[in-house]
Amino acid sequence: MRKGIVQLVAIGVVIGVAVALVAVLFQWLPESASEEFDRIQDIYWFATWMSVVIFAVVAAVVVYSVWKWRVPPDDDAEGPPIHGHTGLEIAWTAVPAILVIALGIVSAVVLSRNAEEKEGALEVRALGQQFAWTFEYPELGDFETGELVLPVGRQAQFTMESVDVIHSFWVPNLGQKMDAVPGIETEIFVTPKRTGEFAVVCTELCGLGHATMRAKARVVTPAEFDQWIEEQRT
Amino acid sequence: MTATHPSPDVQQYPAHFEPPHGSTWRTFFGPGLVRGAWMTVAGFLIGMLLVLALRWWWGWEPLWNTEVILVVGGMVLAPIGFLAGIGSFDYWLHYISGRPTRPEDHSGHGAKTWKDYFRVNTDHKVIGIQYLVTTFAFFTIGGLMAMFFRAELAQPGLQFVDSQTFNGLVSVHATLMIFLFIIPAFAGLANFAVPLMLGAPDMAFPRLNALSFWLLPIAGLMFVASFLAPGGAFGAGWTGYAPLAEGQPLGQTFFNMGVQWAGASSIMTALNFLVTIITMRAPGMTFWRMPLLVWANFTTSLLVVLATPFIAGSQFFVMFDRVMHTSFFVPEGGGYVLGYQHIFWFYSHPAVYIMMLPGFGIVSEVISSMSRKPIFGYRLMALSLLGILVLGFSVWAHHMFVAGMADWLRVPMMITTLLIAIPTGIKVFSWIATLWRGRIHLTTPMLFALGFVTMFVIGGLSGIYLGSVPIDIAASDTYFIVAHIHYVLFGGSVFTIYAGVYYWFPKMTGRMYSETLGKWHFWMTFLSFNATFFPMHYVGLRGMPRRVFDYDEAFGNMNLFISIASFVLGASFVLFVYNVITSWQRGPVAEANPWRARTLEWQVSSPPPIFNFDEIPQVVGGPYEYGVPGARHAILTPTKEAQKEAEEVHA
Amino acid sequence: MTAHAEPLHGHEDHHGPPPANQSSRVDARTLGMLLFIGSEIMLFGSFFAAYFFVRVVNPGAPDQWPPEPYHFPVFVAGVNTAILVTSSFTMHWALQCIKRGERAGFLAGMVLTFLMGLAFLLTQVVEYLNVGFNTGDGAFASVFFGLTGLHGAHVFVGLSLLLMVIIRGFRGHFSPEHHHGVELPGIYWHFVDVMWIVVYATVYLL
C-alpha cells in the first residue's frame, strides 16, 4: 500500500508539472497595461495554481486506478464493498470550500479596488453605436473621436452609453470590460500604467458588423495627451 | 387519463369502433403521418384566415402581415394541426367529449416494425429510442453547421457566407445543440431507463409522454426552417438578447416560438418523470434505494418544471415587442433592457444543470458497474444533486457581471457561483473514490465516463475562473467562454450521452455494439476534442471576442489549427454512427445483463418485454451492492420472455 | 355511473402490464396537476418579474403609475374579481354535491361556475376595448396587457376544462365514487382564481 501511494503521488507530480508547464510556457494573458489588470492577473494566477493542483489530483487518481486495477473483460470478481469514508468525505467538502471562499474573498477585494474612483480621474464617455465607437472627453472640450487616447498613470473613468443595441467595451490589455446598454449608464475605471497602442473591441454581439466594431486605443505620456487634446479642440 | 391508472369513470370502447387498417378512409382520416400532413396545412390555413379576418374586422392596415400570419398560422396552429393529425389528442378528445374511450388500450405500445416508430407510440422504451434517434439527427445538423462556420473561421475575413448567415449558423448551432440535442437526449435515455430502474411498467402518463416527444421535431424543424425565412435565420445568438433580437429579421420569431415548443416538451416530460418517480416505485424501492440515475432525473425534472417557464416568458416578451409593438425591453417606451437578461438567465443558468445532472447520473451507473464497486458515498451523491439544484437557482446573474446590472448583486452571485464547486467536487471525488481498488473494466462506456470526469473538471474549473468577477470581466464574451461551454457541454454532457448510449445499447436493441470501433471512437473524439477546444482558452484571453466572423490577423494560425481539429472531431462522429447502425442491424445478440449490473433494467431480457416485468419486483436493498456477500437489489420472477430465452440457451 | 360502465378487465384474453405499485399516497393525476400548477406559477412569476423590472428597477420608470393621462379601470376589474371569487365557491359546491351524489346540484354548480367564468372573460374583453390605450403605448401598457392577458388565457383554458366536465357531467360520467374528472379541473380553476387576486392586487391596486 505504501508503494502504491508513492506511485500515485509520482503520477500526480508528473501530471501537475506537465500542466503547470502548459500554464507558464504559453503567454495566456495579454501583457498588462493597467493597474486594474495587474490585480486581475494576480487572481488569475491564484485560480490557475489551484486548478493545476485539482486537475492533477483527479487525473492522477483516474490514471493510477486504471493502470493498477484494470482487469480483462472475462474477470468476474467484484471489488471490495467500500461504501464511504466519513473522514475523506469531510475533507473533500471542506478543502474546496476553503479554496473557493478564499478565491471569493480575494476577488471581492480586487473588484472593489478596481472600482475605486481616485481623485482627478479623467472622464471619458464611450458611445457604442452600430458599428463604431465614439469617445468624448466632456471635461476637456466639445469634440468626438473614433480613437481612444489616454494619458499614462492617470485614472480614467469611462461612462458607457449606447443608442441602439447592447455593445461591450473592451481593451484586452487594459483588462476591464463593460457593456454599453441602451437606457442605462454603466461605468468602469482604468488606470493605464504604460504607453503603447492597443485594440478596442466590441465583445457583445450587436448585429451584422459586430466583428468589425474595432477601434484603436493609444496610451501616451501626459504631455502628448495634452497636445493631442489641443489638436482635437481646433 | 393513463393506462396504468385507469380512471373508472370512462366507459368501455365498443368493439369494431374503428374501420380496419389499410382502407383508404383510414389512411386519410385515421391517426398517422398522412392525416398529420394535411392537418398541418389545414392548421396553417385556419390560422391565416383567422388573422386576416381579425385584421379586416379591426380595419388594420396592411391586411397581410407576414410575421403575424407566420406566428399564428405557421408556428401555433400548423403544429397543433400536425399533432392532432398524427393522433396525439385522439384519446383525450374522445374523453373530453364524453365519447367511449379504452383506458386499457395497449395498441399504442411496443414496436414490431420500424413503422411503429413513426406513430404516436405510448411505450416508454419506444419513445426513448424515438428521442435518441431524433436528437442525434439534430446533433448532426447542428454539428455540420459548426463545421461550416469553423471553415469560415479558418481565416480572418469573410470567405463563404455573409455576416447574417454566419450569425445565423452560430445561433442555430447552439440552439439545436441545447434544445434539440443535450436536453432531449437525456430525456430519451431516462425515458428508456427510469421506469425500468424503478420496476414500473411504464411512465405515469404514457400519452403525455408520446405528446412530449412529438413536440420536439416541431421545435427542431422550426429552428432549422428559420434559414428559409426572408432575411435569414435568427442571428442574435442562442441567448437572443434584447434589443438586438427585436431588430432581427423575421427568423427571430422562429426562435421565439421554437423555444416554446421545446420548452413545453421538456416541462411535460419532467412532470411525467416526477410523478413516475414519486408514485410508481416498486415495493421496497425507497428513495434511498433508487439508482443515482433516477435521483439525477428527479432533481433535473424539478429544475425543468420550475425554471423553464422563465425562458418561455422571456421569448414571449421579445415576440410581443416584435409583433404587438409592446415595449418590455424598449427603453424609448419605458422598457428595461436588462430585464430580458435576468429573466432569460433565471432559466438558462439552471438549464446548464439540466444539461449536466442527468449525465452525472449516467456516469454514476457506468462507473459503479464497470468498477464492480458500490458507488462511494451514495447518500452524499444524492444530496449533492439537491445542493446543486438549490444553488443553481441563486447564481443566474453570473452571466451578467459585465452587463451593467446593479453592482451590489455581483459579489453575492459570485459567492453562490463559487460554492457550486463544493457539491460538484463531492461528486467528482466520489467517482474517483469508486474507481479506487475496483476491478476496472475499460469498456467504451467506461472510457467515456472517465473521459467525462477529467474533461468536466477542466470545464468546471474554467467556470470557477468565470465565477470570479474580476477574471470574468476580462474573459467574458471571448473565446474563453466558448472553450468553457464546450468543455462542460461536449466534454461533459456529450461524453455522458455517449457513455449512456453505449451502456444501454445492448438493452435497447438486444445487440452488442463493436467494442473496437467504440474505443477508436473514444480516442479520436477525446484527442480531437481537446485539440479543438483547449486552444480557445488561449485565443479568448488574448483578445478574440466570441460570435465574430472576422478577427485580428494574430489569431490566424491558431484558428486554422482549431478548424482542422474540429473537422477531425466531426469525422469521429462518423465512427459512432457507423458502429450504431451496423451493430443494430447485425451485431452479436446481447445477453440480458452483459455488464452484470445490479439495477433492475438489467434483470429483464434485452430488449425488455413489452410491459417490462411480468410481476412487479420486490426491492430489498441498495442498487450498487457489488462485493457485498449475499446482497441483492431486488427479487423478481424472471419474465416469460427471459425464461424462454434462457431455456433455449440451455437446451 | 351509467349503465354501460363495465368492470375494467372485462375480456378474458387481456394481457397487459401488471398493475403498477402505488408507492405514494398521493394520486398520480393530482400530483401531476399540482406540479403543473407549480410550473404555471413560475410562468406568472416571469411576467411579474417583467412587471417589476419595468415599474421598479428601471431607472426611467414614471413616477406616476400608470403615467398620465391613462387610468386603469379599477372598479370594473373589482367587480370582475368578485365574480371570479364567487365562481370558486360554486365550483367547490359542485364538487361537494357530486361527492354526495347530488347530481342536480353538481350540474347547477358547474354551469354557474362556467357562466361566471365566461362573464369574467367577456368583461375583460370589453375592458380591453375601452381601456383607452393599446399595446403600443409604452411599457406600462405592455405589462398591463401581459399580466392580464396571460391570466385571460388561463381563464380560457379553465373554461375549456369546465366545459368538458359539464359535457361529461350531463352524460352521467361522474358519481360519488368517481369524481376525479371534476376534482382536477376544480383545482385548476381555484388556481386561476387565486392567481387573479394576485394579478388584480398588483396591476390595479398597487
Ligand code: HEA
Ligand atoms: C453543462 C453546462 C454547464 C455547466 C455544468 C457549467 C458549470 C459552471 N459554469 Fe458555466 N456556462 C455554460 C454551461 C455550463 N456551465 C454555458 C453554455 C455558458 C455560456 C452561455 C452563453 O453566454 O452563451 C456558461 C457561462 C458561464 C459563466 C458566464 C461567463 C460569461 O459569459 O461571462 C460563468 C460565470 O460565472 C460560468 C460559471 C460556471 C461555474 C462556476 C460552473 C460550476 O458548476 C462548475 C463546477 C465544477 C467544478 C469546479 C469542477 C469539479 C470540482 C472539483 C474537482 C472540486 C474542487 C474545485 C475547486 C476547489 C474549485 N459559466
Ligand code: HEA
Ligand atoms: C451541446 C452543445 C454543443 C456542442 C455539442 C457543440 C459542438 C461544437 N461546437 Fe459549439 N456551441 C455551443 C454548444 C455546442 N457546440 C453553444 C451553446 C455555443 C454558443 C453559441 C452562441 O454564441 O450563441 C457554441 C458556439 C460555438 C462556437 C463559437 C462561435 C462564435 O462565437 O462565433 C464554435 C467555434 O468554433 C463552436 C464549435 C463547435 C464545434 C466544432 C463542435 C463540434 O463538436 C461538432 C462536432 C459534431 C459534428 C460535426 C456532427 C456531424 C458530423 C458529421 C455528419 C460527420 C461529417 C463531417 C465532417 C467530417 C466535417 N461552437
Ligand code: CUA
Ligand atoms: Cu458592437 Cu458588438
Ligand SMILES: [Cu+2]
Ligand atoms: Cu451559468
